[in-house]
Amino acid sequence: MVRRTNDLLFRLTPQVIRLIDIKTGTTGAAGVWSNLRPAEAKRAAQYNSVALILDKIFLDKEVIAYENDETVYTKFNHKGFTYEACYDGVETSWVGEAPNDYTLLIPLVIYALSEANSREESSTELKSNFQNIKDKSNLKEEILLFCDSFYYGFVSTENHTEAKNSANALPSKSIESAISTGVFSPMSMFSDISPKLEFKEMDESLPVPHSGDGDYSISWDFWREEEKAKIPSHKMLDTYVQTETTMSIARKVNFRLNRVISRLNSGMEGIDAIDNDYINILLVGRPATGKTTLANAVGALTGLPVYEIPFSKNTEEDTIEGKNKVVNGQIDFVETEFLKAFENGGIIVCEEINLADPAVVMGSLGQAIEYPFVVMKDGYKPVRRHPLCVIIGTMNTGTAGSKQLNQALSSRFKCTYILDDPDKRTFIDILASKGYEKDKCRYVYDAYTSIIEYLKDPKQSQEELCDNITLRGCFGALECMQEGDDPKTALNNTLVGKIGEVDLEAARSVKDNVIDSLKELGGTRRRRR
Secondary structure, X not given: OEEEHHHHHHOOOOOEEOOXXXXXXXXXXXXXXXXXXXXXXXXXXXXXXXXXXXHHHHOOOOEEEEEOOOOEEEXXXXXXXXXXXXXOOOXXXXXXXXXXXXXXXHHHHHHHOOOOOOOHHHHHHHHHHHHHXXXXXXXXXXXXXXXXXXXXXXXXXXXXXXXXXOOOOOOHHHHHHHHHOOOOEEOHHHOOOOOOOOHHHHHHHOOOOOOOOOOOOOOOOOOOHHHHOOOOOHXXXXXXXXXXXXXXXXXXXXXXXXXXXXXXXXXXXXXXXXXOOOEEEXXXXXXXXXXXXXXXXXXXXXXXXXXXXXXXXXXXXXXXHOEEEEEOOEEXXXXXXXXXXXXXXXXXXXXXXXXXOHHHHHHHHOOOOXXXXXXXXXXXXXXXXXXXXEEEEEEEOOOOOOXXXXXXXXXXXXXXXXXXXXXXXXXXXXXXXXXXXXXXHHHHHHHXXXXXXXXXXXXXXXXXXXXXXXXXXXXXXXXHHHOOOOHHHHHHHHXXXXXXXXXXXXXXXXXXXXXXXXXXXXXXXXXXX
């Protein structure tokens, strides 16, 4: 995403400059402006957002600055996150994530004060203003002059009209190496106001977002009691085996919604706060691969309410827009779970979204999940999508009644995650997470994979029946064993039985050639005859 530097300097919600207790956007004294200001610029000088960066430098003392002949490197803390960037006078390269507010300008400010800045006149005046601020000399005037000279002496050139906040995957290790080998040196202007850069120490004092500690929670204090009741308990994670897909989606939700919250905190609302950070996800996979459970796990990890809305061939538009029902003998409008989450925020799980009539779904959802983000409540009243609304559609592949998702609707989902069977270790851990003995879990897993291999064998050529063999059936087998069934009986009454629902002959073949040939639990394999 690209933000115009003018907007970041002058058009954000006014904030207090702590060094002088004056809000940004405030006009300075008449006649006080930079020597770099062109004669035709008649308007009075203003305190802009660069003054907030001076707060971070001089009061918080958390902006680190390094330089070489062409490039600057900076590392700073903002709203609990650590950001790193290099700037060469043209392009900013971020280490991982980038901020989404005025702090996008920090690399430009560092560059403007560095030896790499080739604009001698602007660099000299800025450095003079900066030194006077360090010396606490006439702060109100010097900060105003710094704001004015930064804009007219540095920003108002063709190279600085835009600020980018896209992550450019700049490797952190390469920065560490460049500093340790002397390619980057500490900027002398920051020598007494910038902490020494010790990577291990800095990583502890200024936490990097998503550093692997598993904290993906969203800081939002405005959930009502009804929404709080919909937030999945963190205890569910005690028995939930987290996969990389789960973590990827949790990271996405945390990253995108924290950017939205930053805009909300700066005074933006509605569509402006959402910007391009809306989250629409599809989860695709065979039945019982844990799509809905994954959505609930993301809710538990992030602290977002979760609303599950089942879709079917009978789904109508009022599932989305709200329904008129008889309440206490009178027809009254009732909000649906979808509408509640759409208006108030949270994760909406549209279960088996591809079972619904494509025309119905597209008609009600088309403008809801993408710009203009609107639902016609009760069929006529436009309601906008809440900035913290996440929409997850789940799709079972190969199930009866399923259809290909309408292409126009499909295109509105930015990401599609395919949920396949997990690897052996994860699969067994998922089964064992419910309290079943590990040896029985391994036995059921071996049976599960043996059945699938048998059905996929070219001699059988019955791969389509594999969709009937699911993780849910494995849990069923373990339940039967827990209740006293011997292992093979348990498998026949669950996994094999599911095949029998579709093809009895195939089920008998699986029983005779796979289940009967399995080794006894804890024993040896019986030879096939």
